Amino acid sequence: MKAQATPVGGKLLTPTMKGLLILAGIAVILLVWRFAAGLGAVTNLSDGYPWGLWIAFDVVTGTALGCGGYAVALLVYAFNKGKYHPLVRSALLASALGYTLGAIGVLIDVGRVWWTWKLPLFFWTWNLSSIQLEVALCIMLYTFVLWIELSPAFLEQWAKGPDSFLKRFAAAATPRITRAMPWLIALGMLLPTMHQSSLGNMILLAGPKLHPLWYTTWIPFLFLVSCIGMGYGVTIMETMISRTVYKRPRETHVLAGLSDAMVVVLLAFVVIRMGDMIWQGKLEYVLAFDRMSVLFLLEILLHLVPALMLMNKAKRTDRTYLFRASLMIVFGGALYRFSAYWFAFQPGEHWSYFPAIPEILITVGLVAFEIAAYIVIIKRFPILTGRPPAAAKA
């Protein structure tokens, strides 16, 4: 059965939307200041902590939160589980927005933004030893791929609309996109496998500045499985929230079905993460019970507890139970990334970092913008599956 998606409809400029736009507006004003006065004016970044909230959250965590599309695509296409297809479109939208947020985050963070256009074009100067180059190019390309994968949602809507440029464009583009889609879907699974793992390897270049509990050559694997877990967690939360707010079928049984896949990736994470530390003889750091050891143990717990929760087949169809487990997975994955890119990055005693207020407000504004865009798109374009309440009654 092919699940039909329909726009939610309704007024756009609700009080929630106004609030989100105000937050985004504050960020825009602060961004003017950031580009006029330099990074030092709005951030607490320093030569000791050259990366902070923007990289740790917007880019490293934000793109992992955007792995819902990847994780669900793996199930539907690589593992041939068609029943999860109703989740694909909304997961793709959240992913496209998550990656766009990450890309905007990078453009705000880099100091010499005026040369970024050279990055994808000047291939003869690419440094093929740079792990970050692979991450950057992959993320750029993947953000593009995500929007094309999502484009049928826009094209369908435009095709129904009044005769206009958009309608003609939709008519011309749809067959081409349809033909290219299998190749794009495969690319949409390849690229995150590449850059989410490299995102882990990338921070190993901090070398001795990275705390031993996070320095491991297993880091590409750990970042990869944890982003897949986060992808499922985010998809469950996003599906539950959007379908509750907009009164669509809740698909709880479909969501609960994701549990098996989640248990696999979460346990893989815990076993490799812990086993690797034991193998490397780093138990003394694990059991030191200082700040770093507590962060490490918390990270293990936030992966282990939801895995154990989701193994309970009777309880996991309970919405609250499933939501809590998903929330834990998302926090666990976020903590792992915050640790590797911030808490466990130790440039020396004389440096310290906590984000400045404008720095935090810019991130808040970006997230607000992302949520606002999500709402506008699901109200105007066919993203959510199931019949709207009015049609169901009729």
Add this chain to the structure above:
Amino acid sequence: MNISRRGALKVAALGAVAATGVREAEARERPVPPEDATGMLYDSTLCIGCKACVAACRRANELTLERDSTLYDDSVDLTGHTANIIKLHQGDEGYAFVKQQCMHCVDPACASACMMGSFQKRENGIVTWVPDKCIGCRYCQIACPFDVPKFEWDSPLPRMVKCQMCLDKAGGQEPGQLRDGVDPACCEVCPREAVIYGDYEELKAEAQARLDANPERYNPRVYGLDDLGGTQVLYLAPAGVEFSDLGLPEYGPESVPHTPVGLQHKIYKGFVAPVALYAVLAGLTWRSRRQADAEAGQEVAT
């Protein structure tokens, strides 16, 4: 539908592609200095802390003072304004000066990090930053184990600032060439020749000769011969003073990029793994969509 067994295998297979050969990442040879390598030798026992080199570096590299209104150069650390600094170490055994600037690593982490090659090992193995491709991502700062590259935080048009051994600066004749017979500004002005510029191999021999001639005067080790893969700036410390006291970290002989870049090269060797994975994913997608289309077709038919 239970995917845990077969699914686990497939997840493991995908993961294995990403984690290929995680254990022994020896895909990368250890770099050696170029044949015509030059470098600096700093002898802490000779330095009197006059900071003439700090002022000369500032002039030669057109770097402004830390603060606008100040009577004298009161810089205390390497920053976006200061590419060379003299620091004082005071300990139980007395005191010692130390000069800090770029170490011009044999295997520089900054150059490994840099996406577009703005940081590069150039003529004579000198590591320089060129502005025309740098996007200011600051990955070089994350990577450098000596915390050398500095960013101009207070500028909307920031640069990365670090010692370039006065390459492109001292001569003013041929870009990229040190003028014959003219040393980097710091070495040129040092009244005690505490820091000297020259051929890397000759500097190594000179350092060893000083240790041999006055063993009681020196810490018996030359810093930089193989620390972190070797540095083209070498250090001698007074007897009783550890290099770590002077801010020169004891991290062993493996360079910072060796493991992560070796691992990356191993995973992406010949780009075989991504191409193979793409082929597999495309095949699986094709199969899954054909099946979905068949099911949809049946439904229409019934």
